[in-house]
Amino acid sequence: MPRNRHTGLSRLFPYANDKRARLTLIGVLAALSAAAPVIGWHLVGDAIDNGIRDDDEGRLLLVVLAYVGVNAAAWILGTATWLSLAGVGQRVVLELRRDLFDHLTSLSLRYFSQQKAGWIIARLTSDVDALSDVLNQGLTTLVVNTLTLIAAIGGLFLLDWRLGLVALCVLPPGVVVTRWFQRRSHVAFTDVRTKIATVTAQLAESVAGMAVIQAFNRERAFQSEFDGMNEANRKANVVAQKLSSVFFPAIEFLGVVATGAVLWAGAYFIDVGTMEIGTVVAAVGLLALVFQPLQELSELYGQVQAANAAMDKISSVLDAEIDIADAPGARPLGRIDGRLELDRITFAYGKDPVLHGIEIAVPAGGCIALVGESGGGKSTMAKLIARFYDPGSGTVRVDGTDLREVELRSYRRQLGVVLQDPFLFSGTIADNIRFGKPDASDEEVYGAAAAIGVDRVAARFESGLDHVVREGGAGLSAGERQLISIARALLADPRILILDEATSNIDRPSEILIERAFDRLLTGRTSIIIAHRLATVRRADEILVVEHGRIVQRGTELDLLGQEGAFRRLAKSLHADGLTSAA
Amino acid sequence: MSNVDPPDLAVRPTLRRLFPLWWEQRRLVGLGLACALVFTGLSISIPVLTKFVIDDAIEGSHRNRLLPLLGLIVAIAIVRFFVNFTRRFATARVGIAVEARLRGLLYDAYLRYPRAFFDRHSTGEVISRATNDIYPVRYFIGWGVVQGIQSGMMITASAVVLLIVNPRLALVSALAMPAVAVLTWYFAHRLFPISRLVQAKKGHLTEASDEAVIGIEMVQAFGREDDVRTRFLGRAEAVRHETMRMATIEAKFLPGLLALPTLGIAAVLYLGGKDVIAGNLTIGELSLFITLLLQLVWPLEALGWIINLGQRAVASAGRSFAWLDAIEPLPEAAQPKPLPHAPLAVRFEDVHFSYGTGSEVLRGVDLAVEAGEILAVCGATGAGKTTLLNLLPRFYDPTGGRLLVGGIDTRDADLTELRRAVAIVTQKPVLFSVLLRENLLSARPDADWDEVLAACEAAGVAAFVDDLPQGYDTLIGERGVNLSGGQRQRVALARALLAGARVLVLDDPMSAVDTQTERLLVENLRPAVAGRTVLVATQRLSTIGVADRAVVLAEGRIVEEGAPQALLAAGGPFTALFGDEALAA
Structure with missing residues (x-):
C-alpha cells in the first residue's frame, strides 16, 4: 500500500477509486431523491395558486397526483440510495480491515513489542467500527441531507428569488453559531474521548491485575481512583451535551425567524400584486426543508469527528513501516538442508547494541545450544535466525543464501519455534497442534500428541484432544501449554527448529518425556536450543556461551568443562546443585 | 461454586x-x-x-x-x-x-x-x-x-x-x-x-x-x-x-x-x-x-x-x-473470627477442589504446615500446585474439606484480615502502570523506605534498579519501561515480602529468572522470610533447597513428603521429579 499524505477520513479516498461508476450512479440517485421533496413543495404552491385560487379542480387533481407520484419516486430513490451507499461503505470497511490486517501481520516483532496488544486490537475492531457507523448511516445522512439542503435553497430561489434573499437574512448568524459550535464541540468531544480512554485503560489494567488487587486488599484505592476517572468522564460529557443542547434549539430558532421574515415579505409582495399566497406557503415549506437537514447534519458532526480520530489512529498503524519485507526479486526457497551461518552479526533494539560480531556456523542437521545469563542476547540471536529482525550489520545465511534475499514465508514455513511462554489459539487442543501443519491427518495429530505426552494432559478432560481451549490457554497450566506447543512444532516437521527456553516451565518427568521426544524431534533437522538445564544442552554438538552480546566460549560439554571460564561457573548453577549448597 | x-x-x-x-x-x-x-x-x-x-x-x-x-x-x-x-x-x-x-x-x-x-x-x-x-x-x-x-x-x-x-x-x-x-x-x-x-x-x-x-x-x-x-x-x-x-x-x-x-x-x-x-x-x-x-x-x-x-x-x-x-462476591462470615496474633500455621483438611469443568483437581489434600516453616510444593505439570496455593488468599474456596489458617477456617475469617496475613506471588506477576516505587508499596503503602530497600535487596530488585532510567521512580508499563519476565517476578517477590504478611505464598516465583540469579535469590530468601510461614511451588530443585520440607502432589493428592534431602534419596515420586537433576551434579 503506497504511503499517502491524507489525514483523517480523507485517507479513505483511495478505497473509492475502483467504485467510481457506482458512486456516480449513487450521486445521481441521491440528487434525484433530494430534489423530490423540493419539487413536492413547488407542486403544493402550484396547487394553491393555479388550482385552488383559480377554482380549477381538474388542475388541482392533476397536481396532487403528480405530488403523490413524486413522493412515491422519492421513496424508491431513497431506498436505493441508502442501500447502495451502505453497500459501498461496508465494502470500504471490509477492504480497510483487510489492508489493516495484512499490514499488521507483515510488521516485525519490533512493532509488536513496542505497542501493547490491546491497543493494536482496538484499531482493528472498535476504531473500524466507528468508521463503519459513519459509513453506514452517517454517509447516507451526509449525502442526502447535503443534497436536500442545496436543493431546498436552490428550490427556494427558483420559486421566488426575492423570498430566497429575504430568508438568507438568517445566514450570517447561522454561520456564526455553527462555527462557534464546531470550534467548541471539537474541544469538548476530544475531551470526552480522552476521558473515556482513561476509564477503559483503568478497567483493562484492573481486570488484568485483579488477583493482585484482591490479594493485597487494594480494592478501595482502585475504586476511588476509578470513581475519579468516571466522574471526570461524566463531567466532560455534560460539557459536550450542553453545547449541543444550545446549538440545536438555536438553529430551530433561526428557522422560525426566517419563516417570519418570509411571511412578512410575502405579505408585502402580495399587497403590491407581484406574488400569490401559494408561493408563500411553498416557501415556508421549503424553509423547513432547509433547516431539517441542517439539524441532522450537525447531529452527525460528533460522529464524524469520532470517526476522524479513529481513522487517524488506524493510519498510524498503516503507516508503521514494514521493516522486514521481501526484497524485490526475493526468491521462494525450496526445501532447505538447514545449513546456518551467522556472519559477523551486530544488532541493536534501540541505540545500544545487544549483539557484537556474532559468528556461528551450524551444518545441516546440526544442533547448537546457547547458554548464558538472561539478557545476554541468546533470544535475540534466535529471533535473527527466524528473521523476526534483520541484523544491523552482517548476514544470516541459510544454505549459503542471505535470508534477506529469500521470500520470507517460504523460509518460515520450514521453521519451527517453541517459546518459553507459548500462545494457544482458541480452538481445540488438536486444532492448536495442527496449527503448524493445517493439512495434517487426525492420526498425525494424535501421533504428535502421544510423542510429546499431550495425550496425558488431554486425558484430564472429557473430550480429550477435542477439549476447547480458550484463548491464551486458560485452564491449562504453563507446562501443559508448553507441551502442546512442542507437539505443534513436532507436527510441523520443520527443517530448522528453535527451542527458546522451551522446557523451563515443565516438571522433570515431563521434560524427560519430551527429551526422549527430542531425539525424534531433533534428528534430521538443524536445531538451536536455548536452555538453562545441563541435561537439555548436553545433547548439542556445540555449546556456545553468550555473555553481554558476545560468544565467550564454544565447544562440546567436555571441552568446556575442561577449561577455566564462563561455562564452568555457569555449569555450577546449571547443575542444579542448589539443594546441597542451600540446605 | x-x-x-x-x-x-x-x-x-x-x-x-x-x-x-x-x-x-x-x-x-x-x-x-x-x-x-x-x-x-x-x-x-x-x-x-x-x-x-x-x-x-x-x-x-x-x-x-x-x-x-x-x-x-x-x-x-x-x-x-x-x-x-x-x-x-x-x-x-x-x-x-x-x-x-x-x-x-x-x-x-x-x-x-x-x-x-x-x-x-x-x-x-x-x-x-x-x-x-x-x-x-x-x-x-x-x-x-x-x-x-x-x-x-x-x-x-x-x-x-x-x-x-x-x-x-x-x-x-x-x-x-x-x-x-x-x-x-x-x-x-x-x-x-x-x-x-x-x-x-x-x-x-x-x-x-x-x-x-x-x-x-x-x-x-x-x-x-x-x-x-x-x-x-x-x-x-x-x-x-x-x-x-x-x-x-x-x-x-x-x-x-x-x-x-x-x-x-x-x-x-x-x-x-x-x-x-x-x-x-x-x-x-x-x-x-x-x-x-x-x-x-x-x-x-x-x-x-x-x-x-x-x-x-x-x-x-x-x-x-x-x-x-x-454473581456473588466471595461469601464473608457474618461474625468473622479474628486470626491469632502470632505466626500462623496452615492446615489443609481433606481439601477437594474442582473448577466446575472436568474432573476434580484436588482430591483430598491433607497437609499441615507449621508456623514459620518453609514448605516446597512439588509435582508434575498440571498436578494442582497452583490450585492448592490459590486457596490460601481465598481466590477460590475448597469444594470439599476445609483450609485453616492460624486454626481458623478461611471462610470464617475476615477476608481483608486474611488477605493482609497472606501475601502471594502469582506465576505470571502483574505490575501496574505506575512508578516502580508505587508498585513495591502497593501491598503496604505505609512501609518505611528502609524496609523497601531491604526487600528489594532480598528479592534481587536492587541488582537491576540502577539500570532503570529513573531508578525507583521509573514508570512501569506501556508508557514507561517494560521489565523482563524475570525482573517482573523479582519486583512481585519484593512486593510480597514488603506486605508484612505472616504467610507467604510463592507460585513458581523464579521460573523466568536465570539460574545464576536464582541461586543468589535462594540464598537471600531464607533470612528474608524468617519467622513467616512459606508455601512455595516450583519446578526447580535449586528453589526447593530453601525449604524445610517438601511435599509432592500427584493427581490431586499428597503422595510423598519429607525433607528434600531425604526425599531425593528415597527413590519415590520426588526422586522421579528431580533425581537425575541432582545426579547431573
Whole structure:
C-alpha cells in the first residue's frame, strides 16, 4: 500500500477509486431523491395558486397526483440510495480491515513489542467500527441531507428569488453559531474521548491485575481512583451535551425567524400584486426543508469527528513501516538442508547494541545450544535466525543464501519455534497442534500428541484432544501449554527448529518425556536450543556461551568443562546443585 | 461454586432494576418532562399563529395584525429556545448520570468478584460491559424516554388541533397513520434481532483479531499468515453481511416513513383544496394542516428509533444487572473470627477442589504446615500446585474439606484480615502502570523506605534498579519501561515480602529468572522470610533447597513428603521429579 499524505477520513479516498461508476450512479440517485421533496413543495404552491385560487379542480387533481407520484419516486430513490451507499461503505470497511490486517501481520516483532496488544486490537475492531457507523448511516445522512439542503435553497430561489434573499437574512448568524459550535464541540468531544480512554485503560489494567488487587486488599484505592476517572468522564460529557443542547434549539430558532421574515415579505409582495399566497406557503415549506437537514447534519458532526480520530489512529498503524519485507526479486526457497551461518552479526533494539560480531556456523542437521545469563542476547540471536529482525550489520545465511534475499514465508514455513511462554489459539487442543501443519491427518495429530505426552494432559478432560481451549490457554497450566506447543512444532516437521527456553516451565518427568521426544524431534533437522538445564544442552554438538552480546566460549560439554571460564561457573548453577549448597 | 455466568435478566426485572437509577435523577427527569410539555405547546402554537397570519393579515383585511402576529411568533420562538435547551440538557444529563452510576456499580462489583468470574469471562467482555454496552442505556434514558413521551404529546396535540379546525379533513389525513404505525413496529421488531447478531459477529471478529495480534510470533514463525487471514476475513465478511441486512431494513423503512405521510398531505391538498374552492376552508387552515402533518414525521420516525434503542438498552442493562445481581462476591462470615496474633500455621483438611469443568483437581489434600516453616510444593505439570496455593488468599474456596489458617477456617475469617496475613506471588506477576516505587508499596503503602530497600535487596530488585532510567521512580508499563519476565517476578517477590504478611505464598516465583540469579535469590530468601510461614511451588530443585520440607502432589493428592534431602534419596515420586537433576551434579 503506497504511503499517502491524507489525514483523517480523507485517507479513505483511495478505497473509492475502483467504485467510481457506482458512486456516480449513487450521486445521481441521491440528487434525484433530494430534489423530490423540493419539487413536492413547488407542486403544493402550484396547487394553491393555479388550482385552488383559480377554482380549477381538474388542475388541482392533476397536481396532487403528480405530488403523490413524486413522493412515491422519492421513496424508491431513497431506498436505493441508502442501500447502495451502505453497500459501498461496508465494502470500504471490509477492504480497510483487510489492508489493516495484512499490514499488521507483515510488521516485525519490533512493532509488536513496542505497542501493547490491546491497543493494536482496538484499531482493528472498535476504531473500524466507528468508521463503519459513519459509513453506514452517517454517509447516507451526509449525502442526502447535503443534497436536500442545496436543493431546498436552490428550490427556494427558483420559486421566488426575492423570498430566497429575504430568508438568507438568517445566514450570517447561522454561520456564526455553527462555527462557534464546531470550534467548541471539537474541544469538548476530544475531551470526552480522552476521558473515556482513561476509564477503559483503568478497567483493562484492573481486570488484568485483579488477583493482585484482591490479594493485597487494594480494592478501595482502585475504586476511588476509578470513581475519579468516571466522574471526570461524566463531567466532560455534560460539557459536550450542553453545547449541543444550545446549538440545536438555536438553529430551530433561526428557522422560525426566517419563516417570519418570509411571511412578512410575502405579505408585502402580495399587497403590491407581484406574488400569490401559494408561493408563500411553498416557501415556508421549503424553509423547513432547509433547516431539517441542517439539524441532522450537525447531529452527525460528533460522529464524524469520532470517526476522524479513529481513522487517524488506524493510519498510524498503516503507516508503521514494514521493516522486514521481501526484497524485490526475493526468491521462494525450496526445501532447505538447514545449513546456518551467522556472519559477523551486530544488532541493536534501540541505540545500544545487544549483539557484537556474532559468528556461528551450524551444518545441516546440526544442533547448537546457547547458554548464558538472561539478557545476554541468546533470544535475540534466535529471533535473527527466524528473521523476526534483520541484523544491523552482517548476514544470516541459510544454505549459503542471505535470508534477506529469500521470500520470507517460504523460509518460515520450514521453521519451527517453541517459546518459553507459548500462545494457544482458541480452538481445540488438536486444532492448536495442527496449527503448524493445517493439512495434517487426525492420526498425525494424535501421533504428535502421544510423542510429546499431550495425550496425558488431554486425558484430564472429557473430550480429550477435542477439549476447547480458550484463548491464551486458560485452564491449562504453563507446562501443559508448553507441551502442546512442542507437539505443534513436532507436527510441523520443520527443517530448522528453535527451542527458546522451551522446557523451563515443565516438571522433570515431563521434560524427560519430551527429551526422549527430542531425539525424534531433533534428528534430521538443524536445531538451536536455548536452555538453562545441563541435561537439555548436553545433547548439542556445540555449546556456545553468550555473555553481554558476545560468544565467550564454544565447544562440546567436555571441552568446556575442561577449561577455566564462563561455562564452568555457569555449569555450577546449571547443575542444579542448589539443594546441597542451600540446605 | 457460585454461578459466574448467569442468564440475562428478562425485561420486567431489568426495568425494575433500572427504575431506581432513573428515579435518582427524578428532578432532572421532571424538569425535562415539564419542558417537553411546554415545548409541545409552543411548537404547535407557531403553525397555528402562522395560519392567522395567512388568513387574517395576508388574505384577510386585518393587515395591521401582521407585525404583532409575527412579533408574537418570534417571541414564542425565543421562549421555545430556552425551553428546548433546558429539556435537552436536563434529559442528556439524566442519561450521562445513569451511565456513570451503572459503570461505577459494575467496577465496584468487579473488584469483589471471585477469580472464577475472571476465569470464565474474557477481559474484553468484562471491559465492554462497563463501557460500550452501557451506551444504549444512556441514550435510551437520556434521550429516548423523554423524546418518546414528547412524540406522544406532539401527536396528540396535533390531532386535537386538526380535529378542532376540520374534523373531516383530520380523519382523512389520518389515513396514512396506521400504515406508519405498522411500518414503525415492523422496523423495531425486525431490526433488534439483527442488531444483536451484529454485536455477536463483532465479538467473533475481535476474537480473530486477538489471536492474530497476541499470537503474532507463532503466526509468523510458522508462516501461517494466510490461515489466520482467512479466518479474520471470513469473520469480517460475516460482520459486513449482517450490517448490510440491518441497512436493508433501514433503507426500506426510513424513506418510507418520509413518503407515507405525504399520502395524507396529498389527500388534504385535494379534498381541502376542493373545500377552499367551495369556501368551507381557508388557505391558512389548509397550510396549517400541511405544516402539522409534516411536523409529525420526525416524532413518528423517532418512535421507531426509540423502540429499537429501548430493546437494545433493556438487553444491555439485562446483561449488566444479571452480573450485578446473580454473581456473588466471595461469601464473608457474618461474625468473622479474628486470626491469632502470632505466626500462623496452615492446615489443609481433606481439601477437594474442582473448577466446575472436568474432573476434580484436588482430591483430598491433607497437609499441615507449621508456623514459620518453609514448605516446597512439588509435582508434575498440571498436578494442582497452583490450585492448592490459590486457596490460601481465598481466590477460590475448597469444594470439599476445609483450609485453616492460624486454626481458623478461611471462610470464617475476615477476608481483608486474611488477605493482609497472606501475601502471594502469582506465576505470571502483574505490575501496574505506575512508578516502580508505587508498585513495591502497593501491598503496604505505609512501609518505611528502609524496609523497601531491604526487600528489594532480598528479592534481587536492587541488582537491576540502577539500570532503570529513573531508578525507583521509573514508570512501569506501556508508557514507561517494560521489565523482563524475570525482573517482573523479582519486583512481585519484593512486593510480597514488603506486605508484612505472616504467610507467604510463592507460585513458581523464579521460573523466568536465570539460574545464576536464582541461586543468589535462594540464598537471600531464607533470612528474608524468617519467622513467616512459606508455601512455595516450583519446578526447580535449586528453589526447593530453601525449604524445610517438601511435599509432592500427584493427581490431586499428597503422595510423598519429607525433607528434600531425604526425599531425593528415597527413590519415590520426588526422586522421579528431580533425581537425575541432582545426579547431573
